[in-house]
Amino acid sequence: MTMTDTQDRPAADDGLTALLRRSPPANPEAERALLGALLTNNKAYERVSDFLIAAHFADPLHGRIFEAIARRIDRGMLADPITMRAEFEHSGLLDEVGGPQYLGQLLMAMVGIVNAGDYGRAIHDAWIRRQLIEIGENVVNNAYGARADLEGSDQIAAAEETLFKLATDKGQDGGFVTFERALTGALQVAEQAFQRTGDVSGLTSGLRDFDKKTGGLHPSDLLILAGRPAMGKTALATKIAFSAARALLREAEDKGTKPRGAVAIFSLEMSSEQLATRILSEQSEVSGEKIRRGDIGQREFDRFVRVSRELSELPLHIDDTPAISLSAMRTRCRRLARTKGLSLVVVDYLQLMRPAIGTKPESRVLEISMITQGLKAIAKELSVPVIALSQLSRQVESREDKRPMLSDLRESGSIEQDADAVMFVYRDEYYLQQRMPKDSAYESMDKYQVAMEEWQRKMALVHNKAELILEKQRHGPTGTIPLYFEGEFTRFGDLDTVHDM
Incomplete structure (x- = not known):
């Protein structure tokens, strides 16, 4: 061992010892000052109620006092030293700190009611730092082998999930919500819809008649868009994604801000370049x-x-990873939500996805069920609409009327059950075009000519027309929505039923 090694070791040991002796971040002065402000004037609660809960306090006793004060204020009751003294004496909450006299100490710690918001943010910031320390310790321990069952990539996903939860839910665990709070949330949604002009309360799809029937695309909804090959599923989904992204950009430009969210397209069949070329x-x-x-x-x-330069500003993100797993999709959605915001997810298409890493479903039906349940979970967790494309079984082709039905969905049970809306895209022109008369099938040219004229008449009726069949909608009416389809540009739009196209 060299002299240098001997000299360096004590310094390293001292540093490690100092590191281990460090106390977790806490701000007891701010906690006492906030509680004193709340007891002095209950209006101070309005400055912290939207982001602070009892679990954020480093001192559990302070958290319990805050919870008791908040409970009385939420009930419309006065929470001051006199009313709280009686409650604390009955519960014995303050016994460990000398009794109800502690309330007087809290009042003395209060610096100013106007600073209540600053106190609350200091408390919340210290809580976030404590959570980050705990997450970091878990990441280190798992990397050293505490969770040998998780591969490195899975540990990254688990860490991102924990960080995302910390960034979004403010540490509030799931559980029962009072009906009063649920009503408040419902009223807020209704107020937002009322303040908006037109028939769209959710995110616009860019399709007038669809938005009228559904109110737009709503958070937490899973929408299934299904159809046979060549019906235009991808084109329609791309149209909706593009329109939503453009609406988000225009809204941001009007407000002079950045878009409040982005649109994510998971293209499992087409490359990002192919999808961009289509748009x-x-x-x-x-x-x-x-x-x-x-x-x-x-x-x-x-x-x-010129158009490509204009479109480059759109908050639109494409992931063309083939056979992406549900776990990877969830992780990437969380990451985008955390960094850019997320307003819509489009998956093209769900039969090409793989279930979560580590799961081994016994059958294809069970596998699809796990995927649809996972997509619905993403919609709820991130509070965004998710549109998932789906293939239809071949039994459609065997019927005279080839308009799809719910039973035509591949592995239809779970898809139909988990979806908030199921819609089919159908183009009669595609099937009618395949039935063009051939002169060899007729005895004479006159009969062939009659058949050809009848076919041309029918083709004229369905030319450039498509149907969006809304077969299931959990929150509204069903029915068929007429659309315009321009095959040359694979473009869907509103169908003008009043004027000639």
């Missing part, structure tokens, strides 16, 4: 097929570039 094609009115072939003129290319 650019729709907005610039340049055919996606021409873009891929490079068969566009200078004017079209300039328009394409």
